[in-house]
Amino acid sequence: MNLTLHEIGRAVHATNDFEKYKDLKINKLEFDSRKIESGDVFLPLKGEHDGHDFIKKAFLQGALVTLTQYPLSEENPFLQVADTKVALQGLAHYYLKKENPDVISITGSNGKTTTKDMTAAVLATHYRTYKTQGNNNNEIGLPYTILSMPEDTEKLVLEMGMDRPGDIVFLSELANPKIALITLIGESHLEFFGTRKEIARGKMGITAGLKRENVLVAPADPIIDEFIPEGQKIVRFGKTGADLYVTKLTEHKENLTFETNFFGKSITIPVPGKFNANNAMLAAYVGKLEGVPEGKIHQALSSVQLTKNRTEWLKSVNGVDILSDVYNANPTAMRLILETFQAIERNFGGRKVVVLADMLELGEHSAELHASISAVVQNEKLDKIFLYGPMMKNLAEKLPEALYFTSFDELSQAVQEFIREGDQILIKGSNGMGLAKLVEILTTEEATLL
Numbered sequence: 221m222n223l224t225l226h227e228i229g230r231a232v233h234a235t236n237d238f239e240k241y242k243d244l245k246i247n248k249l250e251f252d253s254r255k256i257e258s259g260d261v262f263l264p265l266k267g268e269h270d271g272h273d274f275i276k277k278a279f280l281q282g283a284l285v286t287l288t289q290y291p292l293s294e295e296n297p298f299l300q301v302a303d304t305k306v307a308l309q310g311l312a313h314y315y316l317k318k319e320n321p322d323v324i325s326i327t328g329s330n331g332k333t334t335t336k337d338m339t340a341a342v343l344a345t346h347y348r349t350y351k352t353q354g355n356n357n358n359e360i361g362l363p364y365t366i367l368s369m370p371e372d373t374e375k376l377v378l379e380m381g382m383d384r385p386g387d388i389v390f391l392s393e394l395a396n397p398k399i400a401l402i403t404l405i406g407e408s409h410l411e412f413f414g415t416r417k418e419i420a421r422g423k424m425g426i427t428a429g430l431k432r433e434n435v436l437v438a439p440a441d442p443i444i445d446e447f448i449p450e451g452q453k454i455v456r457f458g459k460t461g462a463d464l465y466v467t468k469l470t471e472h473k474e475n476l477t478f479e480t481n482f483f484g485k486s487i488t489i490p491v492p493g494k495f496n497a498n499n500a501m502l503a504a505y506v507g508k509l510e511g512v513p514e515g516k517i518h519q520a521l522s523s524v525q526l527t528k529n530r531t532e533w534l535k536s537v538n539g540v541d542i543l544s545d546v547y548n549a550n551p552t553a554m555r556l557i558l559e560t561f562q563a564i565e566r567n568f569g570g571r572k573v574v575v576l577a578d579m580l581e582l583g584e585h586s587a588e589l590h591a592s593i594s595a596v597v598q599n600e601k602l603d604k605i606f607l608y609g610p611m612m613k614n615l616a617e618k619l620p621e622a623l624y625f626t627s628f629d630e631l632s633q634a635v636q637e638f639i640r641e642g643d644q645i646l647i648k649g650s651n652g653m654g655l656a657k658l659v660e661i662l663t664t665e666e667a668t669l670l
């Protein structure tokens with residue numbers, strides 16, 4: 221990271237005398253103390269745990285300096301701030317202005333991760349490009365992505381996630397995109413928004429940090445029209461007649477070939493699905509806007525590697541909506557996804573089911589951190605809770621109505637026997653607990669264990 225200790229101190233308006241410390245170059249920034257390596261800056265966040273409890277551990281792992289909301293003893297360098305989350309976001313904004321890459325921001329109810337991957341692949345053929353990793357797309361993950369980009373990044377492709385109204389406005393004003401893409405305005409899972417119109421309002425928040433002369437690429441869906449700012453340069457995509465549209469599409473089992481009204485030749489992508497043609501069309505359009513030769517765009521899309529296990533809704537073989545989130549298996553992420561899942565209305569006649577498995581590597585605080593998840597469980601919003609793993613026993617003791625398993629096969633059997641068409645199921649836990657196998661069983665005929 222191209223920042224020194226003093227530079228960070230100034231950028232976050234640290235209140236202690238940090239000029240007395242040696243002005244060393246910093247390696248990288250981490251808020252999860254388990255990732256701290258030599259030369260890093262530790263940024264403790266107060267979530268389900270207080271990151272300040274892990275400052276000592278961070279220095280033992282080689283941290284050079286820590287941010288803190290409280291004064292510390294003088295033995296190690298620290299930068300005192302009022303709020304470490306605000307400091308993270310302010311430092312990211314400062315760093316973005318300093319390194320000054322072109323930012324392409326992407327939001328949308330579906331397809332934003334695929335479009336992010338495809339757009340980054342196209343730009344990477346011609347520029348030094350960096351993109352959001354995993355689902356680091358919220359008020360913590362987006363600034364973390366900015367601070368993680370390589371020093372000479374020219375194009376930064378940022379995914380912007382939206383849990384609540386105003387989220388995207390904040391992220392757009394932090395990132396000041398040069399190009400903003402909206403992939404789709406959702407049909408279902410209205411979560412905290414209540415109506416599709418409010419989802420549209422939320423997504424259009426992406427114009428908050430966008431100059432009017434810079435382009436917004438959005439669906440030709442009239443629901444967004446009332447939210448288009450005066451004088452905003454906009455390109456609409458969708459059905460024939462829109463500014464951008466797919467003209468011909470040939471779908472195969474493993475890939476898909478399509479043409480558009482603006483690209484010279486047909487494009488082949490290694491994934492099926494008309495919605496992926498749309499996602500690839502947006503990536504191709506950004507490539508053209510950014511001066512990537514058509515041959516390179518074509519070559520990038522034909523061999524694009526998509527982020528696996530995206531945090532998105534899947535459909536089981538018997539018609540169950542599955543939300544599986546295999547990223548960031550820590551208490552904060554588990555609470556966030558539980559809150560989101562509980563806020564979603566049941567399908568008509570359907571039930572809401574959660575499967576929660578152990579969060580690994582939480583050290584000596586693991587038992588209490590697993591138990592603490594009970595604070596966000598709203599029993600009236602859930603019809604069945606399956607808990608799996610030795611540490612989840614601590615949560616099971618707080619939730620007497622939950623079913624607790626130590627055997628994966630018994631868990632899998634019980635879940636398959638319980639769920640039925642129309643249900644919604646959330647599956648969350650550390651990769652090491654093997655829940656990806658459960659998702660595979662539920663989504664593929666031949667894999668069914670029963």
Ligand SMILES: N#Cc1c(NC(=O)c2cc(S(=O)(=O)N3CCOCC3)c(Cl)cc2Cl)sc2c1CCN(Cc1ccc(O)cc1)C2
Nearest residue numbers: 252265267268269355356360361548550551552553582583
């Ligand atoms: N709760 C909690 C914990 C962490 N939380 C986070 O890292 C975290 C994750 C998230 S997140 O939701 O996972 N995420 C971050 C990336 O962008 C997408 C959203 C957020 Cl928003 C905020 C925080 Cl503070 S990291 C962590 C804990 C619990 C305690 N752990 C301390 C520990 C340190 C050393 C050890 O050996 C063992 C445990 C590490």
